[in-house]
Amino acid sequence: MRLLLVEYEEDRIEAVCRLYISQEKVEMELPNHARQLLLQLNQQRAKGFLCDVIIVVENALFRAHKNILAASSMYFKSLMLHDNLVNLDTDMVNPSVFRQVLDFIYTGRLPSIDQPSDKNFNALLTAASYLQLHDLAAVCRKRLKGIENTFPAKSVMSNGAWELHKPELSTTVTQGHVSSSEDCDDTHRQGEPLNDKLSDDETFTSSSPCLLSAGQNGNRSNVANINIGRGEEEDEDDEDDQELGLDLSKKSPESSATEEISPQSLREESPQSDSISGANSASSEDCSTQHQDLEGVEAMDVGEQACEQSQVLPRADPPRQRSRQASRKKNWPRKDKGKINVVEQTAQTGGSEESKVSGEQPSSRCSLNSNRSFHCGEDGENEKEHSEESGQSEGESLGANYVYRQEGFEAVVGDNLYVCIPCGKGFPSSERLNAHVETHTEEELCIKEEAEDLSARVAPTAGTELQPFECSVCNKTYKDLAALQQHEKGHWLSRPFPCHICGKMFTQRGTMTRHMRSHLGLKPFACEECGMRFTRQYRLTEHMRVHSGEKPYECQLCGGKFTQQRNLVSHLRMHTSPA
DNA sequence: CTGGGGACGGGGCCC
DNA sequence: TGGGCCCCGTCCCCA
Numbered sequence: 354m355r356l357l358l359v360e361y362e363e364d365r366i367e368a369v370c371r372l373y374i375s376q377e378k379v380e381m382e383l384p385n386h387a388r389q390l391l392l393q394l395n396q397q398r399a400k401g402f403l404c405d406v407i408i409v410v411e412n413a414l415f416r417a418h419k420n421i422l423a424a425s426s427m428y429f430k431s432l433m434l435h436d437n438l439v440n441l442d443t444d445m446v447n448p449s450v451f452r453q454v455l456d457f458i459y460t461g462r463l464p465s466i467d468q469p470s471d472k473n474f475n476a477l478l479t480a481a482s483y484l485q486l487h488d489l490a491a492v493c494r495k496r497l498k499g500i501e502n503t504f505p506a507k508s509v510m511s512n513g514a515w516e517l518h519k520p521e522l523s524t525t526v527t528q529g530h531v532s533s534s535e536d537c538d539d540t541h542r543q544g545e546p547l548n549d550k551l552s553d554d555e556t557f558t559s560s561s562p563c564l565l566s567a568g569q570n571g572n573r574s575n576v577a578n579i580n581i582g583r584g585e586e587e588d589e590d591d592e593d594d595q596e597l598g599l600d601l602s603k604k605s606p607e608s609s610a611t612e613e614i615s616p617q618s619l620r621e622e623s624p625q626s627d628s629i630s631g632a633n634s635a636s637s638e639d640c641s642t643q644h645q646d647l648e649g650v651e652a653m654d655v656g657e658q659a660c661e662q663s664q665v666l667p668r669a670d671p672p673r674q675r676s677r678q679a680s681r682k683k684n685w686p687r688k689d690k691g692k693i694n695v696v697e698q699t700a701q702t703g704g705s706e707e708s709k710v711s712g713e714q715p716s717s718r719c720s721l722n723s724n725r726s727f728h729c730g731e732d733g734e735n736e737k738e739h740s741e742e743s744g745q746s747e748g749e750s751l752g753a754n755y756v757y758r759q760e761g762f763e764a765v766v767g768d769n770l771y772v773c774i775p776c777g778k779g780f781p782s783s784e785r786l787n788a789h790v791e792t793h794t795e796e797e798l799c800i801k802e803e804a805e806d807l808s809a810r811v812a813p814t815a816g817t818e819l820q821p822f823e824c825s826v827c828n829k830t831y832k833d834l835a836a837l838q839q840h841e842k843g844h845w846l847s848r849p850f851p852c853h854i855c856g857k858m859f860t861q862r863g864t865m866t867r868h869m870r871s872h873l874g875l876k877p878f879a880c881e882e883c884g885m886r887f888t889r890q891y892r893l894t895e896h897m898r899v900h901s902g903e904k905p906y907e908c909q910l911c912g913g914k915f916t917q918q919r920n921l922v923s924h925l926r927m928h929t930s931p932a
Numbered sequence: 933c934t935g936g937g938g939a940c941g942g943g944g945c946c947c
Numbered sequence: 948t949g950g951g952c953c954c955c956g957t958c959c960c961c962a
Binding site: 859860861864867868871885887888889892895896899913915916917919920923924927 | 941
Binding site for chain 1: 948949950952954
C-alpha cells in the first residue's frame with residue numbers, strides 16, 4: 354500500500370509537471386484524482402480497511418465505507434446515520450446482485466455478468482431501485498429496453514462485464530459518482546444533447562466526466578473512459594483493453610484540434626498510465642519502452658495494454674481456465690472463495706495486516722493479477738471453478754455457497770469473528786481463519802454443505818447415538834433429520850428471524866439485528882469519557898452513570914444506591930431471599 | 933472460599 | 948424500526 358501511494362504521488366507529480374510544460378497557466382488540479390481516489394477506496398474496501406459499515410444480505414456480509422454508500426444512494430445515506438449494520442431486504446436484493454451493486458458503486462462499472470440476460474438486469478434493476486441507485490437503475494432500464502439500441506457492441510466485455518462508456522451517453526454526463534471537475538461538467542452540459550433521462554446517464558463516465566472536453570470525438574472518449582474506469586482491476590478484460598486501447602492509440606496522437614484539448618482533457622489523458630504505474634510500475638516501464646514510438650501518455654496506455662496482453666495468460670484461454678490456472682498457481686486450494694478473500698489471501702503471504710498492505714505492491718504480473726481480483730468476474734469464475742473441481746454442478750453449487758458465506762464472514766470485525774461456516778469455529782483474524790479453512794477437505798465441505806445450516810446447528814449428542822439430531826433451540830433430540838425439521842418448524846413459527854451467523858432464531862427482527870451486532874462487534878455508541886463502546890444507546894446511558902456517579906436506584910429497605918436498576922433488583926433478592 | 937457490589941452482555945417485549 | 952425497559956446471566960473485584 355505504501356508503495357502504491359508513493360507511486361500514486363509520483364504519478365500526480367508527473368501529471369502536474371506535464372501541465373507545467375503544456376500550459377502556461379498552471380492549474381493545480383490533479384488529473385485522474387477522482388478515479389484514483391475511487392481506486393484506493395475500492396482497494397480499501399477489499400481489505401476492509403477503514404470500512405465502517407457492514408451490509409447484510411441474506412447470508413452474506415459486505416464491508417464498505419459509509420461515505421461512499423451515502424454518496425451513492427439516498428437510501429444508504431438515510432440508513433447510515435446511526436447504524437453500522439444494514440440489513441437489506443432479501444426480496445429486493447440477493448448477495449450476488451448486491452455484490453455487483455457494490456462494485457458498481459466503487460468503480461462506476463458493472464462487473465461481469467456471465468450471461469447478460471433480462472433476468473440479470475431485472476434483478477439489478479430491482480436492487481438499484483430499492484437502494485435508490487438511480488444511475489444503476491438507468492443502466493439496467495436501458496439494457497432492458499433493448500441492448501442493440503442502447504449499448505454498442507463494445508459495451509459488453511468479453512467476460513460479460515458491462516462498461517459504462519456508451520459514447521452518446523457519455524456526452525450527457527453531468528455528474529458522476531465522483532466528479533473531479535465542476536467546470537468540466539459544465540462543458541458537457543453545453544451543447545450536448547441530453548438523453549431522454551438525464552439521470553439515467555449520469556454515471557456512464559462517472560470515473561471521468563471530463564473526457565469529452567478533449568473533443569467531440571465520441572469514440573475517443575469512449576475508449577479513454579474505458580481505460581480510466583479499468584486500470585489494473587482485472588486481466589480478464591484485456592481483450593477489450595487491447596481492442597479499445599488500439600482504438601485510442603490511433604486517434605489520440607492525431608487529436609488534431611489541439612485547441613480542443615482543454616486542461617481537463619489533459620488531466621484525463623493518462624488515466625491508464627496512472628493506474629497501471631500505480632499498480633505495476635515495473636511492467637509499466639517495460640511496456641512503455643516497447644512503445645517508444647508512440648507519443649504521449651496515450652501511447653503509453655497502448656503500451657501498457659499491449660504489454661499486458663503479451664504477458665498475461667494466453668488470449669485463447671477462456672476466462673475460467675485462466676482463472677483456474679491462476680488459482681492453482683497461487684497454491685490456495687480453497688482460495689477460490691471470492692474476490693475479497695482472494696485479494697487478502699494473496700497478500701497474506703506477506704504475513705501481518707501491514708505487510709499485506711505493503712506487500713501488495715505488484716512488481717510482477719502475478720501480483721498485478723492479484724490486485725485485479727477485485728473484480729467480480731473473478732469471483733463468479735472462481736465459484737464456478739470451485740464447483741467444477743468439487744464435482745458440483747454450476748449455479749447454486751455447494752462450493753459457491755461456501756464461497757459466499759466465507760466472503761461474508763471475512764467481512765466481520767472483532768475477536769474470533771472470522772467464522773468458518775462449515776465447522777462454525779471462530780478465529781481472531783482472517784489469516785487464522787484461512788489457515789483453518791485449509792484443513793477442511795473438499796469432500797468434507799461438500800458433505801457439510803449438503804447438510805446446510807443443520808450441519809452447524811445439529812451435533813450428535815453424547816450418549817444419544819440413536820437420536821443424534823438436536824434442536825438448537827430447545828435441545829430436544831431426534832433420531833432423524835426429518836423429525837428434527839418437523840420439530841423446528843414450531844420454533845420457526847414463533848421465531849421467524851434467524852441469525853445468519855449462528856442460526857439462532859428470534860421473535861423480532863430488531864432483536865435479531867441487535868444480536869447480529871454482537872457477532873460483528875459493532876458498537877456504535879461510544880462513551881466520550883472513556884471511549885468504551887456499546888451496542889445499545891441504553892447501555893451507554895447506563896454506563897455514563899459510572900462517570901457521573903449518579904445512583905438513581907435506591908433500595909427502600911436499606912437505602913443502598915445503585916447505578917443500574919438490575920443491580921438494585923439483584924440486591925433486593927438478597928433482602929428477600931430466605932437465606 | 934464466599935457473598936455482595938459494580939459493570940456489562942444478551943434476549944424478550946412493549947411502545 | 949428503534950428506543951427503552953426488564954430480565955437473566957456473567958465476570959471481576961473486594962471485604
